[in-house]
Amino acid sequence: xxxxxxVRLPGSFQRLWSxxxxxxxxDGVGMVVMPLLAMRLSDDPFVVSVISALAFLPWLVLxxxxxxxxxxxxxxxxxxFGALARAGAYVALAVVAGTVGIPxxxxxxxxxxxxxxxxxxxxxxxxxVPTLVPTxxxxxxxxxxxxxxxxMQGMVALPLGAALFSVAVxxxxxxGALAYAAAAVxxxxxxxxxxxxxxxxxxxxxxRESIWAATGAGLRYTFGHRDLRGLVLVxxxxxxxxxxxxxxxxxxxxxxxxxxxxxxxxxxxxxxxxGVAGAIGSPAFAxxxxxxxxxxxxTAVAGAAFVVLALVPGGTAGIVVAxxxxxxxxxxxxxxxxxxxxxxxxxxxxxxxxxVNGATRTxxxxxxxxxxxxxxxxxxxxxxxxxVVGGGLALVAAVLAVPHLRFVDHIPARASVVADxxxxxxx
Numbered sequence: 001x002x003x004x005x006x007v008r009l010p011g012s013f014q015r016l017w018s019x020x021x022x023x024x025x026x027d028g029v030g031m032v033v034m035p036l037l038a039m040r041l042s043d044d045p046f047v048v049s050v051i052s053a054l055a056f057l058p059w060l061v062l063x064x065x066x067x068x069x070x071x072x073x074x075x076x077x078x079x080x081f082g083a084l085a086r087a088g089a090y091v092a093l094a095v096v097a098g099t100v101g102i103p104x105x106x107x108x109x110x111x112x113x114x115x116x117x118x119x120x121x122x123x124x125x126x127x128x129v130p131t132l133v134p135t136x137x138x139x140x141x142x143x144x145x146x147x148x149x150x151x152m153q154g155m156v157a158l159p160l161g162a163a164l165f166s167v168a169v170x171x172x173x174x175x176g177a178l179a180y181a182a183a184a185v186x187x188x189x190x191x192x193x194x195x196x197x198x199x200x201x202x203x204x205x206x207x208r209e210s211i212w213a214a215t216g217a218g219l220r221y222t223f224g225h226r227d228l229r230g231l232v233l234v235x236x237x238x239x240x241x242x243x244x245x246x247x248x249x250x251x252x253x254x255x256x257x258x259x260x261x262x263x264x265x266x267x268x269x270x271x272x273x274x275g276v277a278g279a280i281g282s283p284a285f286a287x288x289x290x291x292x293x294x295x296x297x298x299t300a301v302a303g304a305a306f307v308v309l310a311l312v313p314g315g316t317a318g319i320v321v322a323x324x325x326x327x328x329x330x331x332x333x334x335x336x337x338x339x340x341x342x343x344x345x346x347x348x349x350x351x352x353x354x355x356v357n358g359a360t361r362t363x364x365x366x367x368x369x370x371x372x373x374x375x376x377x378x379x380x381x382x383x384x385x386x387x388v389v390g391g392g393l394a395l396v397a398a399v400l401a402v403p404h405l406r407f408v409d410h411i412p413a414r415a416s417v418v419a420d421x422x423x424x425x426x427x
C-alpha cells in the first residue's frame with residue numbers, strides 16, 4: 001500500500017488535467033452567463049430552467065453514440081476539436097451580443113450545441129484518465145479532476161463571468177472562447193497512447209464492428225452487468241431529485257433571496273470551496289469508512305443541504321446561510337462523483353469505458369432535464385418548493401441506494417499491468 005501511494009501522477013496526466021482546467025473555466029463562464037442572459041430576456045423562471053434542461057438533454061439522445069465514437073476515435077482529437085468548436089460558438093455569440101443583440105432562440109441553440117459537443121469531449125477526457133494513471137492512483141486522479149473542476153468553475157469562472165457580464169455581455173464569452181482554445185492546444189499535444197485504450201487480452205482480431213454494433217454492445221454491457229446497472233440506476237435517481245431541486249436555483253437566489261447579479265458568482269464560489277473539500281476528502285473518507293458509506297452519506301447530506309437552502313430568510317443573513325448550504329451540497333455531490341467515477345474505471349474494460357460512460361450519462365443526464373423542468377414548473381407555485389421536494393426525495397434515495405451499492409466495497413483487483421505500466425512511462 002505504501003508503494004502505491006508513492007507513485008506520482010505522470011506528466012501526461014498533468015497536461016490532460018491542465019486542459020480540463022482550461023475547459024472548465026470556459027464551462028463555468030457559460031454556466032453563469034447563459035442563465036443571466038435568459039433572465040435579461042424573460043421574467044419567467046421556467047425559461048431559466050429550460051437553459052438547465054438543454055445543458056443535459058443531448059446526453060439522452062447522443063450519450064451512448066458519443067461513447068462509441070470515443071472508443072473508436074483518437075480521444076485526444078475528440079476532446080481537442082470539441083474545445084475548438086465550442087470556442088467558435090462562444091465567439092459567434094459574443095459578436096451577436098455586441099452588435100444586434102441575442103434573441104432567446106439563439107441563446108437556446110448555443111447552449112444546446114455546446115452540450116452536444118460536450119457529450120464527446122467530456123467522455124473522451126474521462127476515458128483517457130485510466131490510460132494515463134495506474135489503477136492504485138485512480139482515486140487521486142479523479143479527486144484532482146473534481147477539485148480542479150470546482151476551483152475553476154466556482155472560484156474563478158463564476159465570479160469572473162458574473163463580474164464581466166455586469167460590464168459587457170461579450171466580455172465573458174470572449175474569455176470562455178480563449179479558455180477553450182487553450183484546452184485544445186494542451187490536449188492535442190498529449191502523447192498518442194493517451195488517445196487509445198490499453199488493449200484487452202480478450203479482444204478478438206477481425207473486422208471492425210460498425211458504430212451501431214459498438215453502441216449496442218456498450219448498452220448491453222452497461223445494463224447486463226448487475227453491479228454496474230445498480231450503480232447507474234442509483235446515480236440517475238439521485239441526479240433527477242437534485243436537478244428538480246436546483247433547476248431554477250439562480251432565479252431563486254436572485255429573486256427569492258435577493259442576491260445581486262454581480263455578487264452571484266461570489267455566492268456560488270462557496271460551492272467551489274465545498275466541492276474542493278469533498279474532492280480532497282472523499283478518498284480518505286472512503287478508505288476509513290468504506291465506499292458505500294461514503295456514497296450514501298454524500299447523497300443524504302446533499303438532500304439535507306437543499307432543504308436548508310429552501311428555508312433561508314431574505315437579506316444578508318439569508319445570503320450567508322445560502323452560501324453555506326450550497327457549499328455543503330457541493331461537498332457531498334463531489335464526494336459522490338469521485339467515488340462513482342473510480343468504481344466505473346475499476347470494473348469496466350478500457351476499450352469499453354467510453355461507451356459505458358456514455359450510457360451512464362445518457363440515463364443520468366438524459367433524465368436530469370426532466371427533473372429540472374418539473375422543478376421549474378413547480379417553482380411557479382413557490383420558488384422554495386422545488387428545494388424542499390427535491391432535497392427530501394434525495395434523502396429517500398440515499399436509503400434506497402444502500403443495497404444496490406453493497407458491491408463497491410468488494411471490487412477485486414483487476415489485472416491491469418499493461419495500463420499501469422503505460423501510466424508510469426515517461427510522457
